[in-house]
Amino acid sequence: MTVETRQGxxxxxxxxxxxxxRNVRERLVRVVLRACAYVSILTTFxxxxxxxxxxxxxxxxxxxxxxxxxxxxxxxxxTTPEDGEFGIIVxxxxxxxxxxxxxxxxxxxxxxxxxxxxxxASAGLRRWLKPALEILAGVPTIVYGFFALTFVTPFLxxxxxxxxxxxxxxxxxxxxxxxxxxxxxxxxxxxIYAVPRxxxxxxxxLGATKREVATKVVVPAAISGIVASFVLxxxxxxxxxxxxAVAAGALAQLTVNPLESMQTMTAYIVQVTSGESPRGSLEYxxxxxxxxxxxxxxxxxxxxxxxFVRRFRExx
Amino acid sequence: MxxxxxxxxxxxxxxxxxxxxDTKKGTGGASSDDAGASAFxxxxxxxxxxxxxxxxxTDVSMDIRxxxxxxxxxxxxxxxxxxxxxxxxMHEVIPGARAEGRVRLGDQDIYARDMDPVRIRRRIxxxxxxxxxxxxxxxENVAWGARINGYKGDMDELVEHSLKQAALWExxxxxxxxxxxxxxxxxxxxxxxxxTLAVEPEVILMDEPASALDPVSTQKIEDTMDQLKQxxxxxxxxxxxxxxxxxxxxxxxxxxxxxGDPGRLWEFDETEKMFSNPDRxxxxxxxxxxxx
Ligand SMILES: Nc1ncnc2c1ncn2[C@@H]1O[C@H](COP(=O)(O)OP(=O)(O)OP(=O)(O)O)[C@@H](O)[C@H]1O
Ligand SMILES: [Mg+2]
Numbered sequence: 001m002t003v004e005t006r007q008g009x010x011x012x013x014x015x016x017x018x019x020x021x022r023n024v025r026e027r028l029v030r031v032v033l034r035a036c037a038y039v040s041i042l043t044t045f046x047x048x049x050x051x052x053x054x055x056x057x058x059x060x061x062x063x064x065x066x067x068x069x070x071x072x073x074x075x076x077x078x079t080t081p082e083d084g085e086f087g088i089i090v091x092x093x094x095x096x097x098x099x100x101x102x103x104x105x106x107x108x109x110x111x112x113x114x115x116x117x118x119x120x121a122s123a124g125l126r127r128w129l130k131p132a133l134e135i136l137a138g139v140p141t142i143v144y145g146f147f148a149l150t151f152v153t154p155f156l157x158x159x160x161x162x163x164x165x166x167x168x169x170x171x172x173x174x175x176x177x178x179x180x181x182x183x184x185x186x187x188x189x190x191x192i193y194a195v196p197r198x199x200x201x202x203x204x205x206l207g208a209t210k211r212e213v214a215t216k217v218v219v220p221a222a223i224s225g226i227v228a229s230f231v232l233x234x235x236x237x238x239x240x241x242x243x244x245a246v247a248a249g250a251l252a253q254l255t256v257n258p259l260e261s262m263q264t265m266t267a268y269i270v271q272v273t274s275g276e277s278p279r280g281s282l283e284y285x286x287x288x289x290x291x292x293x294x295x296x297x298x299x300x301x302x303x304x305x306x307x308f309v310r311r312f313r314e315x316x
Numbered sequence: 317m318x319x320x321x322x323x324x325x326x327x328x329x330x331x332x333x334x335x336x337x338d339t340k341k342g343t344g345g346a347s348s349d350d351a352g353a354s355a356f357x358x359x360x361x362x363x364x365x366x367x368x369x370x371x372x373x374t375d376v377s378m379d380i381r382x383x384x385x386x387x388x389x390x391x392x393x394x395x396x397x398x399x400x401x402x403x404x405x406m407h408e409v410i411p412g413a414r415a416e417g418r419v420r421l422g423d424q425d426i427y428a429r430d431m432d433p434v435r436i437r438r439r440i441x442x443x444x445x446x447x448x449x450x451x452x453x454x455x456e457n458v459a460w461g462a463r464i465n466g467y468k469g470d471m472d473e474l475v476e477h478s479l480k481q482a483a484l485w486e487x488x489x490x491x492x493x494x495x496x497x498x499x500x501x502x503x504x505x506x507x508x509x510x511x512t513l514a515v516e517p518e519v520i521l522m523d524e525p526a527s528a529l530d531p532v533s534t535q536k537i538e539d540t541m542d543q544l545k546q547x548x549x550x551x552x553x554x555x556x557x558x559x560x561x562x563x564x565x566x567x568x569x570x571x572x573x574x575x576g577d578p579g580r581l582w583e584f585d586e587t588e589k590m591f592s593n594p595d596r597x598x599x600x601x602x603x604x605x606x607x608x
Pocket of ligand 2: 396397398523
């Protein structure tokens, strides 16, 4: 469109040649951009292909039924498929449990921070706090990991929870929650800030208080973006590896006691890949099955989020 | 507290406007104004408005008569929106905006230190230029304002009544659960009027409520206006001279004489006089379309 209107301004002679040169450039840009898009799609397909291919090999030794129904995880001690137990629920529960604890911390605080930043903070404060928050989101997770291990756990041990173990899911998850706050806050803040002024003014004009405007008009109007931020946060928690590997230990057990060590799916994969088990061994094969499970979980999560965001997207 | 709001509303519908002052406590009665100014009109004295260090409006004094429609006209940028916001303290929502002077509703000074802007806006509602329904159902859009204001009566009835007053009921009665965004622009604007009415204010301020609408929707809103002044005091900003002439009883002309000056209320009188035989030349030029 722009090309056409601009052409009208060129002087008669150059008109044709100029637009051809431009056409070539336009086409080149399009090809490059398309290549960029395909690179990411193709690599994703490649990864999925390898993941599920290897997982398929594993499931020929250990049936999917066993994988889904057994309640222990003893892959490390098994030399043959028969003398071990491969209940993914053990690792999956650790992941879910840690995610729940992290979300209890991160979602309300993140949303609260977002509402504060966009509705209450002065323009000057917002100008500082928002980037600060985003920088926080860039702290390497390994740092959070040893913060949990060397500070939070000893602190809890010395104060309110003397019974807590050195490696435990609670500290790791709490710190993971803190790690996720900036992501949740930043993404929901964008959504809340994007709610048009007019909507707020309409509410004020009906005699709404600031709190009513923020919680009953602005937040519902931004709900799709807020949910997107929640899902992003949950996805990060599900996929978080370093904090869990460092601070939650490597005990694959099924429990609901947060003071004990548990091994999440990601932490398990780290343990196996950095350990001695040779390529092609049974233990080595398990990580593809675990990885595939993780992939399916995240995919499910994102699909729900995608559906939700589309269903509730606001057209202001 | 059996249900004062309900009663008030019933009376609004059934009684002649002049009697309304008796039904409201506190605001009515003892105004020493001249005969025309009833208890629920507004009196503005020496109002000036600023955005930061920029003075947008200066020294406006005006009596807004109860149960009448007052139109505000004038060239773009002369401060009509700024002024109308000052009438229910909506300017306070804009960072950096402030107003000086005196604005009274009945005999209450709404700029008084102990006046709560939230309470004031419940009594002086506002409809904006751009329709701004909430991201809620049609029903909720209307009910919400009344609910946060503590309305305890029959909500269904209130919603229906308000939608009827805004001439929207027939079009939406079968889809009250649908989102307010599913309506056309004109319907959205009438929805916004309905939600303002549901709060049962005394004064309704409208900033170019029909500027983005087609002639049919505009007509509907104008018809509504005629109904509204039975029960409310209406102030409306408009760019449409015919509209101002048709619907209003009083007209105020805002004008900036020299570039960079703040806007002033150049002339204010009965609509008939303003459009046939105004005192000032600029007013005449404007209403006859010779500029602006
Ligand atoms: N939020 C704001 N911040 C700073 N200046 C503003 C703001 N809103 C309006 N102004 C300025 O105040 C003056 C009056 O604006 P206002 O919107 O009241 O005019 P108006 O008469 O309503 O115009 P229109 O007919 O175009 O709606 C203009 O010079 C405008 O630029
Ligand atoms: Mg305006």
